[in-house]
Amino acid sequence: KTHTDCMTSRNIVKLPGFIDVHVHVREPGATYKEDFETCTAAALAGGVTMICAMPNTNPSIVDRTAFDYASTLARVSARCDYALYVGASSTNYDTICELAPQAAALKMYLNETFTTLLLEDMTIWQKHFQSWPKKMPVCTHAEREKTAAVILMASLLDRPVHICHVARKEEILIIKAAKERGVKVTCEVCPHHLFLNSNDIDKIGKGRAKVCPVLCSPEDQAELWRNISIIDVFATDHAPHTVEEKNSENPPPGYPGLETILPLLLNAVHQGRLTIEDLINKFHRNPRKIFNLPEQPNTYVEVDLDYEWVIPTSMEFSKSKWTPFAGMKVCGAIHRVTLRGEIAYVEGQILVPPGFGQNVREWPMPKKQTFQTYSIEKVE
C-alpha cells in the first residue's frame, strides 16, 4: 500500500471531486492494459470522481454501435462517474454529430499517435468543426504548428476548441496570444509536462519515457509554469501500458497518471507554485464549464496537505505497474473520497463496486449550471 495511514499528519481539507477529462481506459480492446474497473479504481484512489474516456479503443468509438458497446461496458464496470468521447474519423463527420448529446466531446487526432484516427487533411477538420454542435466541446491532439492551425480554423468557423496536453513553449504562447485576442480556445496540461522534462528521460529509461507529446525541454516546461494562468485544465492523459510493453524494443507511448496527479499538484501547492484555488479551478470547475459536466452531489475529496511520502515504483490500482514519477518526494495525499454520499475510497481501500459509476450524460441537465465556491474546510 502506498498510503495506508496518515494519522501522523492531520492537516486534512475537503476539496471537490476532481474531474479528469483525458483518460485512456483501454476497454474495449486492450483490457490487459487497463479496464473500466481498474481505471476507475485508480481514479478514485487519485481523488478523481469523474473521468472522460478517450475513444481510441478497439474498436474505436466512431459510430453508434461502438459507442453503445463501450457504454454498456462502462455501465457494468465503472466505479466512478464518467462520460465517453467519440472519435472523429476521415469519414464519420456526417453521422457522429448525432451522438453529441450523449458524448463527453468529440476527439480529433491531428498528429500521428497511439490511434488509427489520424485526420491528416484540414478539409476533414473543417467538416467535423462544421457538423459538430457549437455548444458541445471539440478536443484536439494538435501539436506544434497544428495547435495554431486548429485555432485558426475554429476561430474562422466561430466555434470553441479545446487543445489537449499542451507541452511546448510555442504552443502555450500561441494559445496565450489567441486568448488575448478573444479567440475561444481552452487548453489542458498534463502532470508529466509540468513536473518532468527531457532531462528526466535517462532516469525514467528511454523506452519507458516514450510519450506523446514527448517530454520537452526545461525551457518548454518553465514556460508552462510561467503561463499557468493561461492553462484552463489539468488532466492526466492516463495512458496505461504493461511494464513488459514499456520495456520492449518498440514501446508504445504513454504513462499511467490517475493515482499521482493530485499528490503532484498538492505538492506544487505545498511548494507555493500553485494555489488551492488554481487546483480547484483547473481540475474541477473549468473541466465542468468547458465540457458542460454536471455537479456531482455530495462528492468530495479529503486530502492530507502535510503528509510526505515518496512515489513508489508503481501505484496500487492501475494495471500499468510503473510510474514515471517513481522516487519523487511529495507532500500531500488523498485521505478519503466520497462519491454521491458513499465513501468510495479511504486509506488505500476502494469501497464502491464496479457499476457504481454513472454516465453523467444520462443525468438530466440542469437549466443552468451552478458553480459552488468552496470554502476550504479544515476537517478536525
Place this chain on the structure above:
Amino acid sequence: KTHTDCMTSRNIVKLPGFIDVHVHVREPGATYKEDFETCTAAALAGGVTMICAMPNTNPSIVDRTAFDYASTLARVSARCDYALYVGASSTNYDTICELAPQAAALKMYLNETFTTLLLEDMTIWQKHFQSWPKKMPVCTHAEREKTAAVILMASLLDRPVHICHVARKEEILIIKAAKERGVKVTCEVCPHHLFLNSNDIDKIGKGRAKVCPVLCSPEDQAELWRNISIIDVFATDHAPHTVEEKNSENPPPGYPGLETILPLLLNAVHQGRLTIEDLINKFHRNPRKIFNLPEQPNTYVEVDLDYEWVIPTSMEFSKSKWTPFAGMKVCGAIHRVTLRGEIAYVEGQILVPPGFGQNVREWPMPKKQTFQTYSIEKVE
C-alpha cells in the same frame, strides 16, 4: 529556337511587363544551375520584366554582408529589373529587419525544402513577424496545416502575410475562409500546380517530377481553378537544376518556369479558363501592390494570342535544359518585350546586356503608387 517567327499569326496585343515574385536565381553558390545573366534572359524571353530573387543561395542571404554580395552580383549581371529577398534564420530576427527597405521581402521557410533556412519553432516565426516592418511583405513557404498556423500568427499580430505556391485544396480553402473573415493574407500559385497534377508524374519521370510542394491530386488542382478569384498572384517558383541532377538517384526538387509561365497562362486565356484581366491582375498589378513594387516606365510585352506551338523538351535561355511541360500544345507566345524603352527581347533574341537590369528598391519611391488600367491594345 522555340519561337522564332510567328508572322503566320497576327493577333498581337500589348500587355504590361510581368512580375515574377518567386525566382531562384542560384547565384551566388550554384551558378552551374543558373546565374543572374541566364535567369534574367529566361525571364525576358518569358515576358517577365521584373523578378524577385529568393535568398536560399550559398551563402544564403541572411545578413548585410551576403545581401551586399548578392546585390553586387545582380547589378553586374541582371538583364531585367529585380529585387532581392532576405531570408529569415533562427537567429537573425533582430538584425535582418534593418534590410527591409532594400529587400523585396522577408522569406520564411517553414517546411523542409531546398534550403538551410528552415524555421521549425513558432516562437521564431513570431520574433520575425514582430521585428519585420508591417508595411513590408513577409512570404512563407508554409504547406498544409502550416498555412493555417502562419495565417493565425500573422492575424494575431495584425500583420499581412503572403503564402507562396499554394498547391492543395486544404490550403486554398483555409486562405479563402481567412480572406472572407478579413484576415490580411495573400497567396500565389505556380503554373505547375495549375497545369500539372500527380497523374503527370509518370510522364515527367518520377525523379524529374520532384518539386516542393509536390504535384498534388487532380482534386487539389481542380480546387485551385475553382477558387481562381482567391489567388492573388501567379509566380513561377523557377527552381533550375541541371538535367543530370534531375535524372540522378536523389534529384533536388524544382522546375524551371520563367520561359513557360506566360505561354501557359495565355493558353488558359485562349481556353477561356482565365481572362486577360485576371492575367494582368495576378501577374502584374497584385505583385506590385503586395510587394510595393514600382511601375516600370515604357515597359510592355507584346504577345501573339493566336500562335500555336508545342513546348519543346527544353527552353532556350535557362541553364536548366528541361521542362515538365514538354509536349504541351499551347496557344499564345511572346513576340517582343520592351523594358524601360529598350527592346529587350524579340523573336528569340535577347537584346539587352547583363547589367541593364536595375534593382527597383534603389529607385526613388513615389509618394503614391499608381496602377494604370490597361486597354488591351491590338498592335497592327
